[in-house]
Amino acid sequence: MNILVLGSGGREHAFTHKLLESKKIDKLYVAPGNAGTNEIATNIAINPTDFEAVKKIVLEHNINMVVVGPEAPLVEGVHDFFLSDEELKSIPVIGPKKDGALLEGSKDFSKQFMEKHNIPTAKYQSFTSETLEEGYVFLETLNPPFVLKADGLAAGKGVLILEDIQEAKAELKEMLTNQKFGAASATVVIEEFLKGIELSVFVLTDGKSYKVLPSAKDYKRIGEGDTGLNTGGMGAISPVPFADNDFLTKVEDRVIKPTIDGLQKDGIDYRGFVFIGLMNVAGDPFVIEYNVRMGDPETEVVLPRIESDLLELFEGVATQTLSDKSFSVIDKTATTVMLVSGGYPEAYEKGKEITGLEAVEGSLVFHAGTKNEDNKVVTNGGRVIAITSFGETIEEALKTSYNNINKISFDKINYRKDIGFDLTK
Incomplete structure (x- = not known):
């Protein structure tokens, strides 16, 4: 093929x-x-x-x-x-x-879908510039922090979490009337804040049956200890230690099955990945968001753990015979650490030569923002390279990744040295 x-x-x-x-x-x-x-x-x-x-x-x-x-x-x-x-x-x-992709393309649509099919999520309301004053009133009913989400695609930057009510009101106005995120924020979803620990679960479905892929946790903030600005993701770990069989059974019963059933009930012929962003709130799963594709950098730890033939699985999706396909996962931990350009996620330079890639041993090297130029590999984005390693434990896998990172170099290279810090305490 x-x-x-x-x-x-x-x-x-x-x-x-x-x-x-x-x-x-x-x-x-x-x-x-x-x-x-x-x-x-x-x-x-x-x-x-x-x-x-x-x-x-x-x-x-x-x-x-x-x-x-x-x-x-x-x-x-x-x-x-x-x-x-x-x-x-x-x-x-x-x-x-397109109808299924609305799960990611419209936060308002996805929240309505969850409400309709009794999928646990944070309470919310949606507002436009015409209902700005009502948005202010709804904010008054919530406890801080306040969560504001642009309805449309905003390249991962359309979510604001704010502690101060006046700042939340000012940002709501900025999003709705001044188009802070362009057309993406013509509608804004305001949500209650869920306190817990995040993780992601991935599902591959042919519209009828599904396979649950390994769980993963990614690290969005640029700074150690989850500080600083949000990024596209600085690293990831799979599986997530606290996502044990009991928790994953709850996810399947309360989230995955009602999601796949809900798509069928709504007449949406969905074939592909469902990325379910979850919050573990005192042992119970709540959906933060859906994405309609695999995450990045989660893909770099999830796919390497799959033993099955991925093309076979995709053929099952295409022909709606996924339930007949065998599916197995490697019982090891995978970790990935993202090397990023200096200055990212704000202004950064491209075209920096990357050296040392050929010296990497015992890890997988996944290119993100790179290109070939004059027989050299150079940086071509904010997130540049992901280094993925296996181990019996998170610590063992990370040690291999960090050892190999020390062999790689480009001007103003930056990466987090504490991926998995909250899972290995």
């Missing part, structure tokens, strides 16, 4: 790496890809949301399946585009259609 993976980050490099384990792969293409995918597959320089360009590649290279990495093409309807095109409609797309 010839496969096309859409995307350019660490997630897509991890997909590419995992798919190549399958004996069914003939050719693997990544669009646009990065320096890491370029070493093991064929990169094609197009924008994944340019669907006509995607079509051209699919027909030129006799692509048999498209795997969508990031959320933007899904929310913009790449799957629907394929189904509505005579030349493309028989080619399976791994990722939901």
